Amino acid sequence: MIRKIIRIDQEKCNGCGACAAACHEGAIEMADGRARLAREDYCDGLGDCLPACPTGAITFEEREAPAYDEAAVLASKARPAKQKLPCGCPGTQSRSIKRASLEGAAVGRLSQWPVQIKLVPINAPYFNGAKLLVAADCTAYAYGNFHNDFIREHITLIGCPKLDECDYAEKLTAILVNNDIKSIMVARMEVPCCGGIENAVKRALNASGKSIPCRIVTISADGRILNSK
Numbered sequence: 001m002i003r004k005i006i007r008i009d010q011e012k013c014n015g016c017g018a019c020a021a022a023c024h025e026g027a028i029e030m031a032d033g034r035a036r037l038a039r040e041d042y043c044d045g046l047g048d049c050l051p052a053c054p055t056g057a058i059t060f061e062e063r064e065a066p067a068y069d070e071a072a073v074l075a076s077k078a079r080p081a082k083q084k085l086p087c088g089c090p091g092t093q094s095r096s097i098k099r100a101s102l103e104g105a106a107v108g109r110l111s112q113w114p115v116q117i118k119l120v121p122i123n124a125p126y127f128n129g130a131k132l133l134v135a136a137d138c139t140a141y142a143y144g145n146f147h148n149d150f151i152r153e154h155i156t157l158i159g160c161p162k163l164d165e166c167d168y169a170e171k172l173t174a175i176l177v178n179n180d181i182k183s184i185m186v187a188r189m190e191v192p193c194c195g196g197i198e199n200a201v202k203r204a205l206n207a208s209g210k211s212i213p214c215r216i217v218t219i220s221a222d223g224r225i226l227n228s229k
Contacts, residue, residue, distance in 0.1 A: 004045040005065045008035050012057035014118070018171070021121035022052035025073045041069040042076070051174040054118045054166050096126050109152040117159040117168050120175075127179035130155040134172070134201050135187040136194045142223050143187075150187055150217075161196030168197065172204035176212065184214040190226055194218075 008019075008028075015033040027042035028035050028049060035057070037043060045068065050058050097111050112126045117134070133154035140146040140158075159168055175181070186201050188194040198216055205214060218226045 001064070001067055002062060003065055003067070004060050004062050005040060005043050006037060006045070006047060006049060007059050007061045008037055009057045009059070010034055010036075012055045014055050014057075016054060016119050018052040018054065018119070018121060019049035019058055021123065022049045022174070024048060026076055041066040042073050044068045044070075044073075051170045052122050054164075054168070054171050107147075109147040110156060111151075112155055115156050115158050117157045117171055118164060118166065120157055122171070122174045123178055126155055127175065127181065129180050129182055132157065132175075132181050132184045133187065134159075134184060134197060136160060136189050136197050138189050138194075139187045139219050142189065142221055143219050143225075144223055146187075150185070154185065159197060161200065162193040168200040169203040169207065172200060173207040176204055176208035176210055181210075181212055184212055186214065186216045188216065188218055190218055190220050 006027075013034045015030065015035070017030050017035070019035050020028045020030055025042045025044055027037055027039045029038040030036075031038075043065075045060070047058075047060060050060075095113050097113060112124070114120050131154045133150055133156045135150065135156065135158050137158045137160050139150070143149070157172075161168065184201060184205070186198050188198050201214065205212060215228060217228045220226050
């Protein structure tokens with residue numbers, strides 16, 4: 001039958017695995033470091049995976065494909081789940097970090113992994129009820145007490161809009177829409193290119209349709225907080 005189904009551009013795919021995590025039907029799998037549509041009959045054509053993709057590698061197309069098989073999807077979900085890593089790399093496996101002790105200024109405060117905006121899944125248990133920190137990756141190097149003053153009690157996402165050369169807004173929108181985020185703090189550097197991460201958060205908030213308290217903190221290259229609004 002001719003129907004709408006997703007198409008994955010292998011040249012644009014960066015292997016982050018976000019689409020596979022977003023596909024509730026299990027139609028997408030990671031193979032050789034790239035996403036692929038493994039089961040066409042599992043793809044419902046609704047495109048939950050589209051906003052998850054940070055590189056725009058996923059689009060819709062209309063072509064000959066097997067009909068969506070909801071019964072097969074439900075049967076697959078009923079089977080015991082196998083542990084899968086998003087792209088075959090242990091470094092991208094989503095997990096919470098439990099610390100035996102938080103005493104001492106030198107103890108790290110990071111509570112989840114991964115932290116890169118491009119790698120973090122859209123849905124993860126640690127997002128529920130979370131206070132979100134969206135930080136330019138240079139901020140932790142410029143501000144000496146970043147773990148205690150910023151990361152502590154936050155779920156942390158980092159990125160550099162200049163180096164990543166991508167728009168974070170769609171990924172952040174999907175995270176806000178699909179989770180109960182209580183607040184957002186943006187930590188950026190004083191340099192103009194860091195405005196990209198602030199702008200992405202503001203556009204994501206607007207697109208989500210939610211009213212979430214948001215605070216913007218700007219840090220100087222010599223480690224001072226210039227403003228907080």
